[in-house]
Amino acid sequence: MERPLCSHLCSCLAMLALLSPLSLAQYDSWPHYPEYFQQPAPEYHQPQAPANVAKIQLRLAGQKRKHSEGRVEVYYDGQWGTVCDDDFSIHAAHVVCRELGYVEAKSWTASSSYGKGEGPIWLDNLHCTGNEATLAACTSNGWGVTDCKHTEDVGVVCSDKRIPGFKFDNSLINQIENLNIQVEDIRIRAILSTYRKRTPVMEGYVEVKEGKTWKQICDKHWTAKNSRVVCGMFGFPGERTYNTKVYKMFASRRKQRYWPFSMDCTGTEAHISSCKLGPQVSLDPMKNVTCENGLPAVVSCVPGQVFSPDGPSRFRKAYKPEQPLVRLRGGAYIGEGRVEVLKNGEWGTVCDDKWDLVSASVVCRELGFGSAKEAVTGSRLGQGIGPIHLNEIQCTGNEKSIIDCKFNAESQGCNHEEDAGVRCNTPAMGLQKKLRLNGGRNPYEGRVEVLVERNGSLVWGMVCGQNWGIVEAMVVCRQLGLGFASNAFQETWYWHGDVNSNKVVMSGVKCSGTELSLAHCRHDGEDVACPQGGVQYGAGVACSETAPDLVLNAEMVQQTTYLEDRPMFLLQCAMEENCLSASAAQTDPTTGYRRLLRFSSQIHNNGQSDFRPKNGRHAWIWHDCHRHYHSMEVFTHYDLLNLNGTKVAEGHKASFCLEDTECEGDIQKNYECANFGDQGITMGCWDMYRHDIDCQWVDITDVPPGDYLFQVVPSAKRRKKSLSTSAGS
Template sequence: MRKLDEAHLCESVGDSTSTYFMKDQKSVTGLYTERQKNHFLVHSVACLGTEMHLAACPLEFNKGNATASCPGGVLPAVVSCIPGPLYTHSLALKKKLKTTTSVRLKGGTHQGEGRVEVLRGSEWGTVCDDRWNLQAASVVCRELGFGSAKEALTGARMGQGVGPIHMNEVQCSGQERSIWNCRFKNITSEDCQHTEDASVRCNTPYMGFHKMVRITGGRSQYEGRVEVLSLDVNRTQRWGLLCGEGWSTREAMVVCRQLGLGYANHGLQETWYWDGSNVTDMAWSGVKCVGDELALSQCQRHKVFSCQKTATRFAAGVICSETASDLVLNAPLVQQTVYIEDRPLHMLYCAAEEDCLSKSAAKANWPYGHRRLLRFSSEIRNIGRADFKPKAGRHSWVWHACHGHYHSMDIFTHYDLLSLNGSKVAEGHKASFCLEDSECQDGVAKRYECANFGDQGITVGCWDLYRHDIDCQWVDITDVKPGNYIFQVVINPNFEVAESDFTNNAMKCNCKYDGHRIWLHNCHIGDAFSEEAERKFEKYPGQLNNQITRK
């Protein structure tokens, strides 16, 4: 079928069931002008509204070339569409186009794709891929403000989820406003596993963001210096470099997404080893992104250019990848294994050397006395689509003779005990002295082992287990008074290694300490519950069990 601006549809297609999501590229005046054209290719289109594209609807072609008249003398059909909530710049329209709070996409490389997760009660869960098809996938896409679905994916193609699986054998007609309006079955863990999580790829509007940024000088299309199209003092468009000061993985993530190149493996502040562009002037400085922006122009930056190092070698650069890792903590295991140990100081020399005790330990009467430690086991899973590997190569790992191991990352996790107002009352940290595959799910082979200076990392489908009895696997609570607190663990806190999703890197628990014993409850990863449930958790520690309905 030709494009709509070449040959028009007769107005008989214009019923309410034939509305499709597309980018509105014409003004009202432009639509009127288009309506005056007199070449018609298709007529008598009879869509149900559930089709993936117009060509799937029953229709009739005019014989031969497009004719100058429409059967019955009716006028050509016209459609005017509005962008979804993610794409509109109008604040008023954003308020009108309320974003759904009952379904989301996780783990996708590009906008409008990912693992389907639905909110049931106050808890997010996945959808089993039994009978998963384009009709159901299109309901999800339209509910999120995208177009119809391009693909309905099965077999956890966008990574495995964690937590419950809420739906199985979803059956939609395609006209439903929400996936929750479709028929489905409740399931048990015997019916479906996370290896069967359903995913989608949606049709998304063409925004032209990729034309405003480019990368040059790299060894492949996935790497290079970042150049942006901006206006100079004469209001002329020109390409310019970005100041590398403060440039990080989060800014690089936006560039890779904007160019359709997936995720950022690295955000580079120096690019002296790349060449191949005649652009030498810097255009932007102070670029700061959250990481989920659709384009670099949506990030903050200096209004007036300010950069201490303006040589080309200090321009910002990126290395992109189509896949990324995704680490998540096993929250129930933390809750099940927590306990208090009063550990003698003479057994803590190595831990003190690696800065694993609170500051007051330096004033203790060594080797006499003890430190009170909140101990627990942690299991860190890689549920992404690429192995998690330390940013630094083995040539720069640091050997610690006391414990007899290499540190491949300065900080791998933060362990914090927070007051009810969010301030820290105790903290710990654990350098990743040994990133390895402790265990893997069925069918996945271990690839990383620390022994004998082996490679460090976590394979997709495997997890690294830090037992409660390992040095530094604790928070020093010697100086903490009895009371109610929030216990928090954050993986990869400095975003040193790129992941497809950083929202699930934190875990929180309600904590009750009576001076002798300690309890953790309501342990959950950062994006496991609804926003309302999370607000209640933070405001009323210990009450979340009464707010969450598990079905």
């Protein structure tokens, strides 16, 4: 007997991976401070090109989705041109990226993926070893000798990391117009005492790093458009005026060290590497750079709502925009997620056709963040559900909202595998310093310890594990910059932390999921009350930096979910395979029934290799009742959680058949269960379990009516990840 889902679970179950507002998260701004994981970088010695090699300049152009990627363009013989993709390799990509000041190349792209360039195709059949100081030192057909067309223009994707000590080669600066800016690093340095004490830094000198030295920028050619770009990089949506008299007084008392160039931005760039170099600053007779009748450039940035001062606590404790038209879902950090737009009272997604850094920056600024770090494509931040409202978005960068941009309202040819997302620049708040994990097997797990003030001193201590859940764990993982929360632990006796922090200093923690830090969640303050007490019951978390390779199609689960009251006499095989809750053992086998939450699930292999069962065929388990083999004891966990993340019911699906049900495009199916065939899921394919298969359910007979979260976790031999935070809402 089938019943509508809402008849039992009240508000239709907060369904299918719906920790939606909880996908807001912690800060990851440019530049960031990764000292927790990284060793200091060795001193950089810039390689010297052979004297007989042509002098060139490089830039990344085209339809960018990150500032560190684009079409490779070469300035040679007074003209910008492109590079053909014939014989191009990752070694050549490394040379390009290092010549532009990036540590290395991550990949390269063929067939004008960043758009077709113009002018000559300077290099074809390029062969590099990867150790060359310049692309001009690699062998090729010769300058301008090619049979290529601009449909073969090559592009590269460089690492975000800059080379420490990198210094811009200005040997051709007087010959080239519209040359892109290349610097090792940039910062806003607070000058006035008022701003030196504030976090985040919102006003101060703009300084660039050249070699080992930080230098100011002369304000003679500085514009508000330049300020807008710099503020955007540091997580602020806009700029404002400041008190020039105070800075004049300050500058007159100190000797400045100026960068020899100026900036020329349009204001729509997401990063200064997309801005052009402006006029060169004049030099004095001693060849020291001066800034005649000028001062160091200053920016004063406007913070977004979530970072705005708000009473004695200084910053808002939770981010909740009023009646937004745009929202982000499915990200691990604040300012990151799948883009969703409200249209005709219904939330829908955005197709990634023509999605680029300019359009992504409009979304970021609209939501109160800075410019975009990345325009995410291919539903890498989770697939949405419902309609696809916008397609082929083309923004100029000056729009107040994404709905002001040009777009195609028709979404034919798009599906949720093409949902667009963003990663925005957000202010560096320094909240990571007030929280740490201790005792875990790796930096992504451990007992939660917080830094609090007690009796005038700062002390580290534990958090009471009572009522600690996945929502609180999500806030912790975000605050530490460790991504998604995969587990919340109410006991951590097996993790030995610092003996000096064994005292419980925080209890009664209750988070909504949108807080900037654990301290912003509701808690008992200094009146700590932890009835269980002791080191054993300290709260702990396990975090995961990335979303899983095996991704759930949440929309299918939503569309196929229903309730069934199934007689016990039809569930004997399911009993043998532990597919029912423990109370089923007391249910009358002839007259009793169990209430089952049933649904279809489709698991997509979004990774970089095929997924195969760990065990070979010789270790597969035969189940006589169902008359089939299991290649894995549990392939997928089905968990029903209350709104605090505590499990109230569970199910699982053993892998009696892992096969390629369907595949993308021209990908060929490799796995089929028939005739005891090989099991697995090919990269780019998906496996499907229909709702009418035995054990494809959660037994909710003992669950009272109410609102719940439904979490589907592909096991992947412990590549475990809650899709409630990655496959989105």
